Amino acid sequence: MHTIGIDLGGTNLRIGVFNEQGEIINEQSQPTEAAKGPQYVINQMAEIINQLKATYKIKAIGIGSPGPLNPHDGIIIEPPNLPGWVNIPIVQLLEEKISLPVKLENDANAAALAEATLGAGKGASSVFFITVSTGIGGGYVLNGELVSGAQGSCGEIGNMIVNPSPDAYHGPGLNKGALEGLASGTAIGRIGKERLNITNGAQGVFHLAEQGNKEAQAILDEAINYLAIGLANIVHTVNPEIIVIGGGVMKSKHLIVEPLIEKTKGYLYPSLKEDFVLKPALLDQKAGLIGAGLLPK
């Protein structure tokens, strides 16, 4: 029996067929065309799935989608990355068209499940995954099971407050002083523009830092410090065996991982320092799709 995983992105719709080992045996990708509305996109999904059903014995479908969404009710609430998609009961709508059970999770949770099951967290009893990219998200896998959270919002650490100062940056849709506003790729790019007039985003800051530019390095150090506060807060909250960090910013992981580990250890109780483990994600762009394929049991 196989599963189908769907990575419903704002830009691309990726669909994979998975064998029982979680390996992709068939993969396709096309533009999501989200602007044509949910009904159009759901019809596209259903058509592809019904074609695949002719070739593979499919038992269930998993969808990783941008949040907020409610995984328990199968409803996409109102994701910034899918403009106009408001309260879409995607699970019900798709199930009606394909006559197979469908499971919905937010994309970061799906990626967390993939990294914990087949990626950098494989074998650990508890894994907290964090993705640092345009935004910051995450997911928590305990004893091999994804922890969704009561409203499906486990791992929404981008909105964790790490600086309550009235002067802290207040990003759109976030708390003032939220981690995402201070340490995401977008944040690094924004600060690079403010302080160094860099116009090519976080990449530009990383590039300058690598060349020895001290102001660029300072921007990076600040972001790493906020990430370390976020990771230490996660450790003191759920004490996972391992934290896995992925996302676009990790393209520059040689500039991030070691200082981030050191800085985080500095914020941990002495009894927790020695066993602190942070690893870069292994599955990269594929994590969301693989996780979607793993969602159905």
Add this chain to the structure above:
Amino acid sequence: MHTIGIDLGGTNLRIGVFNEQGEIINEQSQPTEAAKGPQYVINQMAEIINQLKATYKIKAIGIGSPGPLNPHDGIIIEPPNLPGWVNIPIVQLLEEKISLPVKLENDANAAALAEATLGAGKGASSVFFITVSTGIGGGYVLNGELVSGAQGSCGEIGNMIVNPSPDAYHGPGLNKGALEGLASGTAIGRIGKERLNITNGAQGVFHLAEQGNKEAQAILDEAINYLAIGLANIVHTVNPEIIVIGGGVMKSKHLIVEPLIEKTKGYLYPSLKEDFVLKPALLDQKAGLIGAGLLPK
């Protein structure tokens, strides 16, 4: 079959016999006399247990102890509340004397299990418990199971950084700007002394605030704001169905709970505000003992 729960406190040693419904059917308390050393206290425990074995059919023992400790190895590491107890393999030492299986957890985790199973969190699929007293601790119960954490430090939210400012208070053994240093009973008392020369601790601040003293109210508002940041960070990290709050400071819960709920909601993603639930603990002083009795399966 019965269990025995032991609440090993810095001051008192409380021992209860529990039936299968988790009800206490026999309870005794005596000074811990921790200064006489672990071997003395463990001998005391063993003597009481061996007496109880003559009357009750006991299958296992649970101990709630101050941390840090390692629940997986059964070792008490070096709790500030048990001075001189360093790396004590209490589980092994006690098992040798009583020939019954022993399970060790930190006291806040035990209290969390009690509140989630029989207290304010009963019936919820996930419960985060927080205790605000001399210190701040907590515990996390998911699907009825206590989440210990890889090093047994799940719920150590007292050390969560909620203010990274260089000027933030730096309490002993804590991170600078840690929640416990800014919002515990000790913290409220400390600030009351600094600003209002109050010498009777948090109680004095609560008393003045109740009488309409604006400066005392401001101290309380600040502590509540930091607690709200802590709670919102917990929600965005694991999204529990309910947060239960207990501890000595909750004697003044009429001054705390409503503003804390409002403040916390202000820090949550819109999709999480409506369903946010915070309840005062129900089991009070008994939570640690009851939780210890629930530790053995």
